[in-house]
Amino acid sequence: MKPIQVGLLGIGTVGSGVFNVLQRNQTEITRRAGRGIEIAMVADLDTERARTVVGEGVRVVADARAVIANPDIDIVIELIGGYGIARQLVMEAIEAGKHVVTANKALLAVHGTEIFAAAHRRGVMVAFEAAVAGGIPIIKALREGLTANRIEWIAGIINGTTNFILSEMRDKGLDFEAVLKEAQRLGYAEADPTFDIEGVDAAHKATIMSAIAFGIPVQFDKAHVEGITKLGAQDIRYAEQLGYRIKLLGIAKRRDSGVELRVHPCLVPARRLIANVEGAMNAVMVQGDAVGTTLYYGKGAGSEPTASAVIADLVDVTRLHTADAAHRVPHLAFQPDSLSDQPVLSMSEVVTSYYLRLRVADQAGVLAQVTGLLAGAGISIDAILQREAGEGENQTDLIILTHDVREGTMDEVLAQVQALPTVVAPIVRIRKEELA
Amino acid sequence: MKPIQVGLLGIGTVGSGVFNVLQRNQTEITRRAGRGIEIAMVADLDTERARTVVGEGVRVVADARAVIANPDIDIVIELIGGYGIARQLVMEAIEAGKHVVTANKALLAVHGTEIFAAAHRRGVMVAFEAAVAGGIPIIKALREGLTANRIEWIAGIINGTTNFILSEMRDKGLDFEAVLKEAQRLGYAEADPTFDIEGVDAAHKATIMSAIAFGIPVQFDKAHVEGITKLGAQDIRYAEQLGYRIKLLGIAKRRDSGVELRVHPCLVPARRLIANVEGAMNAVMVQGDAVGTTLYYGKGAGSEPTASAVIADLVDVTRLHTADAAHRVPHLAFQPDSLSDQPVLSMSEVVTSYYLRLRVADQAGVLAQVTGLLAGAGISIDAILQREAGEGENQTDLIILTHDVREGTMDEVLAQVQALPTVVAPIVRIRKEELA
Known part of the structure; x- marks a missing residue:
């Protein structure tokens, strides 16, 4: 069977990795995919650099739309990045009936809904393993x-x-x-x-x-x-x-x-x-x-680790592109008609625990004041670390680890703690997760 | 669409997990798979225990062959284990045109070639995520x-x-x-x-x-x-x-x-x-x-972690069973007609590094003798740990870490080292891998 034909938009660090790994592991990848995978056309504004990477056997153009317009191309890889031209090109590739592989996390995080809907309508796959955590599948x-x-x-x-x-x-x-x-x-x-x-x-x-x-x-x-x-x-x-x-x-x-x-x-x-x-x-x-x-x-990054993810997507598309679209793996794991309307919560609703660093006056009763305010709001304390004040110092660091609390509650209490005359510098707070 | 119909052979620890997780997460799993997944029939010699797990809505039989013979069943899950009856049942399910999901590592490691060949011929999937490392995909x-x-x-x-x-x-x-x-x-x-x-x-x-x-x-x-x-x-x-x-x-x-x-x-x-x-x-x-x-x-084990892998396979089969067999993911990653004939090497050909523990006489020259023999075979040393002999002891432990060497070479040298009169107990050797 003729190798599946791939057009590559943007051949920088990751693009070069994709080309090189596909070349180097061609035999092994074909043995897995059941069909060769061939980068047949590359678009990059810097055609000279592109030519240096791919040599003479591959068509190089400056205009990405020439790749999308090419009826022989089955899959378009988008490695341009950003929300601008990349978005237009991905949408045009989908409309032209091409499967799309992209590493563009910004594009998908912001415009994913529109892109996946278009792909669903057109019956093509948009694969994006490389968009998150590079080579990790x-x-x-x-x-x-x-x-x-x-x-x-x-x-x-x-x-x-x-x-x-x-x-x-x-x-x-x-x-x-x-x-x-x-x-x-x-x-x-x-x-x-x-x-x-x-x-x-x-x-x-x-x-x-x-x-x-x-x-x-x-x-x-x-x-x-x-x-x-x-x-x-x-x-x-x-x-x-x-x-x-x-x-x-x-x-x-x-x-x-x-x-x-x-x-x-x-x-x-x-x-x-x-x-x-x-x-x-x-x-x-x-x-x-x-x-x-x-x-x-x-x-999570780098030329060949990211290329590893891009090529895994190419193999997936090669293996699955003949399946009817309704039976492929949904882009976002869930069937597009059964998304949830669970809202994303505001930070004041988030529940987490905290590390607090307070710069306090080195005098009796400070700890009692601070912990009293926390206790009053129902915030319980997991650990306390109090440094002895250095010689000649009249201030010291007080570190408090709390148990879980709603962030809105913590905001209110910290405003009160900050207002204490014994708290002499802005409070540093860092969230804490036990991940148990 | 009617839920895909699953028959379960063997409802012990893992089987119960599969049934319970499928029940509990039914909505979520259907939203992903695009179709319900229903355990319609269970075979277990202990029909009473099976009935306790699945309740009244599911047909329970003692004879696994009744599940395989049921034309309504699309997928058979084999959770019996071992090479005996499990092997026959898996082969019969394949011949009956059922897709098979199994957690049976012993069966696949020993009889996998025969099983995958039969599945390939019959155009069905044999999925086995649960066979290795439990819930880890x-x-x-x-x-x-x-x-x-x-x-x-x-x-x-x-x-x-x-x-x-x-x-x-x-x-x-x-x-x-x-x-x-x-x-x-x-x-x-x-x-x-x-x-x-x-x-x-x-x-x-x-x-x-x-x-x-x-x-x-x-x-x-x-x-x-x-x-x-x-x-x-x-x-x-x-x-x-x-x-x-x-x-x-x-x-x-x-x-x-x-x-x-x-x-x-x-x-x-x-x-x-x-x-x-x-x-x-x-x-x-x-x-x-x-x-x-x-x-x-x-x-890597346990009822629900293993069930997680079994159900992932069920979803995969549900998503992909309508694809033509040639375009599905090959059972063993590579297309069945392009397996490699790379031999599995004998242990004497293996290259690794070693931890050696020698019980030696506490006298001058022992270290020189031992390291001399290793050096003579071209084995270089990474680290040495020599304990001082305890008071009143005339023996001590000598620990040596080596660099990489062919195991056959190490075998020969260790025979010589063991023969030294100053080496007073059997040498303990443990292989070492840097995993870099």
């Missing part, structure tokens, strides 16, 4: 491997840049700014690292996973997004002393009243496997009611 | 998630009983026999624990994974199988001092000359995630040439 695990389960929650380290920075801050006791510079020098952070360090990238991925886990639409605009730029080295140290690590987690959690969808730094017990995921690695924990806890670990 | 990850990769190796903690025993031996410093009794009391080990503690169960699972990873036939008879019954508490302690944990690993590794397929206790660097998988949990590491290292973690 987490989309497949959630969508197919855990279908028996009522998913309770997902918590993932899904941004390698921030995990690298947090690992280095802990290892070397350095501040955020210093480590960021180092990460940029090593290529772990981009020149403009905003999307990574502010949590936006992780929130795109958490949004996609929340849809697959709970059968809700993708709704990035409802996600709470918080990065790691304000984390202090001392909080990482205090957390360590209390038996915790600080990780940037993407969390999606089912509650009776709706779904929590949030990205923020988080204390995690040091004995959990996920707390020991270091450097630029990714890991996702999934809690299902039947299976219990599962965890998926691997490289 | 590792079959799907290997077969579909990592299709881009040339898999280099797989190393897994795939038997919960032995991992529980090893965790307890390390935690409490107890001997194997003492912990085994405790494990039996707690229900982590069976009354006859032979299959688990002798490594047979793990070898069944490693055999199945080796086939999917490398595109070779299942060949349990070629697997090297070694359990944990001879492990001493002191070796776990020494390993710890050297920065290692001892785990029972199932290993399948690609080499130029063939495939290594082996189950045995193994030193693993303590800093690896897999070394920190404790208690009855399972985890599988997979090394692919594109994706790098990935790891999959979860419960």
Whole structure:
């Protein structure tokens, strides 16, 4: 049989990986897919660079629409990124009856509903394993491997840049700014690292996973997004002393009243496997009611790890594109006509526990004042760490770990605590998840 | 649409889990599968117990063949276990044109070739996610998630009983026999624990994974199988001092000359995630040439975790059974007409590194003799730990970690070392894997 014909839009880091891995493992991949997979056409504005990657045997064009218009092309891979032209091209490819494979998490987290609806109407597949956690087959695990389960929650380290920075801050006791510079020098952070360090990238991925886990639409605009730029080295140290690590987690959690969808730094017990995921690695924990806890670990970015996911999608499409559309795996795990209307909860409705660091006057009665206010709101305390004031100091750090409480309640109490004359600096608060 | 009709053969621990989870999560599963999944008929010799589990709405029979003969049944779940009647029933179900879902690792590791060939001929699916690592979707990850990769190796903690025993031996410093009794009391080990503690169960699972990873036939008879019954508490302690944990690993590794397929206790660097998988949990590491290292973690046994995998297979079959057989996912990941003839290597061809514990006379020159023999065979040494002899003792333990060497070479050298008059007890040797 003639190899399935693939058109590639954008041949940068990931695109080159896709081309190279497909070439290198051609025999093995064909033995699995039952049919060859051939990149027949590549579109990139930089046609010269594209030509360097693919050599002479592949048609290279500057105009992506020439790929979409080519009737011989069965599958279009979109690796351009962003919401702009990528969105138009994906929609046009779908309308042209092409199956689409994409690594574009931003696009799907924001415009996924429109894209999947169009694909459903047109009877084509949109596959996106590479959009979340790079080479880890987490989309497949959630969508197919855990279908028996009522998913309770997902918590993932899904941004390698921030995990690298947090690992280095802990290892070397350095501040955020210093480590960021180092990460940029090593290529772990981009020149403009905003999307990574502010949590936006992780929130795109958490949004996609929340849809697959709970059968809700993708709704990035409802996600709470918080990065790691304000984390202090001392909080990482205090957390360590209390038996915790600080990780940037993407969390999606089912509650009776709706779904929590949030990205923020988080204390995690040091004995959990996920707390020991270091450097630029990714890991996702999934809690299902039947299976219990599962965890998926691997490289979340990079040329060939991401290519691994893109090609897995190509093989899936090759294996399944002849099946009638109604019997394929639904894009977001649930059949499109049976999505849930569970709302995404506001942060004041979120229930979690907290790490609080208070700078307090070193005088009798402060602890009683603070814990009294917490107790008054029904917030119970899990652990307290009080440093002795240094010689000549009249202030000290008071660290409190709480049990679970509604965030709205915590907001109110912390306003009262902050107003105490003995609390002499802004309170630092970091959420904590036991992940048990 | 009428729910897909399922017949269940054997309703013990896992079968009850399947029935209960399907009932409990019925709505959610139907929203995913696009069609209801209904256990319409159950066969169990103990019809009374079966009736207690399923209540009045389900037909219960003692004769499994009545299920297979029922033309309304689309899928047969085999949860009887073993090679005997289970094998006949699976073959008969296939011949009757039923799709089969099974958790029977022993059956597939030994008779898989015959079973998959029959299923291929008959155009039905045989799904077996539950056969390896319980609720962890590792079959799907290997077969579909990592299709881009040339898999280099797989190393897994795939038997919960032995991992529980090893965790307890390390935690409490107890001997194997003492912990085994405790494990039996707690229900982590069976009354006859032979299959688990002798490594047979793990070898069944490693055999199945080796086939999917490398595109070779299942060949349990070629697997090297070694359990944990001879492990001493002191070796776990020494390993710890050297920065290692001892785990029972199932290993399948690609080499130029063939495939290594082996189950045995193994030193693993303590800093690896897999070394920190404790208690009855399972985890599988997979090394692919594109994706790098990935790891999959979860419960490897138990009623509902195993049911999670069985039901995932039911959903897969429900989604895909209308696709033409040639375009479904191949049972063993590779198309049946393109299996490889890579041989499984004998243990003397295996390349690995070693932990050696020698009981030696406490006298000058012993270390030079031993290391001289190793050096003579080209075996280089990674680390040495020599205990001072206790007061009044004239013997001591000498621990040596080696670098990689062919096992045949190691066998020859160890015979020479054992013959030294200064080596006063049988040498203990445990293989070591860096898993880097």
